[in-house]
Amino acid sequence: MNSSRSLRLPPQVGQPSTTASMMTDVMVALLPALAMAVFFFGLRALVLTAVSVGACIFFEALYRRLTGQDDTIRDLSACVTGMLLAMCLPAASAYWVPVLGAAFAIIVVKQFYGGLGKNFMNPALAGRMLLATFPMLMTNWSQPLDRLPLWGVDAVSSATPMSYLHAGILPPQTLSQLFLGQQGGSMGEVSSFMLLLGGCYLILRRVISIRIPAAYLGTVALLALVFPAQDISPLRWMTAQLLGGSLLFGAFFLATDPTTSPVTPRGQLLFGAGCGVLTVLLRYHGSYPEGVGWSILTMNCCVWLLDRAGMPRRFGAGRFSVLRDWASQARRNLAEIKFVRPNLHIRLNKGGKAPGEAHLDQIRTQAAAYGCLGAVILTTGLLIFGVQRYTDLDTARAAARAQQEVLSQVMPKAAFSSETPYRAVGALSIQAGYSQDNELLGYCVEVQAQGFGGVVTMEVGVDLNGQVTGVAITDHKETANVGTEATTPGALARYIGKSGTIRPSGSNSVDAVSGATATSQAITAGVNRALAIVANLDTEGGGVDYVDGEV
């Protein structure tokens, strides 16, 4: 008799649990969110998803065929990967974008490690995050209800709720708009309601356990409650954090991938909590506005560790017995290492005995070795000394010329500049610019601000009326051709003539350069700081000190 048959009384409903049935469940759970995406972004969403699924199936079949392995399309895992990948993309993406992501996800992340169940990283998410490292690809978010044409989409860009949250303010959408999905963002992640519906379906069907999503969302909610942004009620901040961005999508569909999440219950809780902590860290302090994808990928790399840590204890073993065993073993291990008192004999002269021939030989080889080392060091030192001496004057001249160039950029009317006795918090240096006839024209303040990839150092010229005469970027770590769009002379010239406090929008504003928002904000912040410093130069206090004596 077949042992798998149940002995319970009929009638019974058979429910086969196979890979294909699990994958079908995931696809069914994704359908409401996909329908919402089609409603918000038009038929293009559906076509993009179809392209992505088709590309995944194609690459899976191709790889399997080329390497002579059996066909695995029927387990539907490639379909799920394709759907998940498409749902993470903006609806305005070009059609080649999901194809590239699918090729990376299926071939490199999944099949190179042996196919379904053997990869250590979520393929769909890895594909999505690879695309996110491409400049400008993941920034064209379209507005919801702005149905896109199937062909020829203009590069549109609208602020998503995450960009508001990243700046520390609440998004303009109402709670119900966020909940139903009337927000900018990736196709699948906009509608929180539909995602919750799909997540509940998966949990009720026992495809995923509730531990990872609960731990993930709980950690984010708790951290958002404890650390709200300034002047915002913690509860509203928390709901915006939970409903905005791809958090729900990630928690229910990406973090719960059975291959790349822990199998032990405690490990799952730790996994969810770790994802939550990293997500909040990245959302608050990272360069990208959204941190869900990065944090899940990072935690994917630690899954084996969490599984070890969450191993259920053997029946009958005491609490913490594993830890105690490990500690006692470590102690035994360390006890083997004993400190031996060195018996030092420091004597220059070995006991009055005349050195023998053998000793002389030894000394000779040692002397040769040390002599070589000394000669090399001496030569190198002399070489460096010589080069430094030879180029000393040129270096100084080049520095002076560079400074003059910066001065001509930030204060075109000034002929020369000199150090001032002022010191201010946040200013690297404050220099006074003078005209040909020794007339004070204004001040050049060197300030720093945090850009996308690091600190942006700039020099800002401010004349005596408190107006900007010019901005020059002296050092930055921004991405070439993307962040540097904000550092072109044309972009910098827009600051000339501004005064007071420059705002991101409205009157007295400088618009952020599209695609280089973080860099633009950094430059605006630096200019504002320079303006504030110059405005406070003559007043007492205000963070500016007058230093007497040595300048």
Add this chain to the structure above:
Amino acid sequence: MVMLELAGVALAALLSENFILVTCMGIGTRTQSFQDPVDALRTGYCLTTVMVLGSLFSWLGDFLVLTRFGWQHYRLLFLALLIPALVAGLRKFIRVCLPELSRRMDGNLAAISTNCAALGSALIISQRSYSLGSALLFALCGGLGVTVALASFASLRDEVNFESCPKCFRGTPILLITAGLMALSLVGFYGLHLG
């Protein structure tokens, strides 16, 4: 404010400037450490010790001698001599005083005398003109980051099958691809700043 700055330095060294995965300075560690978890941990501990000691001495040398007399152009020479000498001294000390430790770790310690992570951390510290506290913290967290990255990489071997890729990718190529995938997950931490 100071705490925030220190935390930023620590996070940068741990994640966004991980010496193995992001800046790739520690990639010159001997191959055995990428394959055996115990060896990986030992290399990590040694590297952490050397980095902390190296940054201490290089900071002191930089502050007390090089900057004071305006000899910054000798900095590279100084560091290139300091780190191997430090490792040699450490090895000598351990061999004489802690023979058992020397039996276990001498190979790892010898291998890192030319490791770029040790040299690079000392150089970065002086280039960015960190204070002594943040310099030590940077070296410590950088070493811990190296330890974690090496250990997780080495133990991934037990979890992941590296033999099922096409023949031309077996061996080093698939290891490099794996390292690339792990580095991809750290891209998000690029430019992380506190405050």
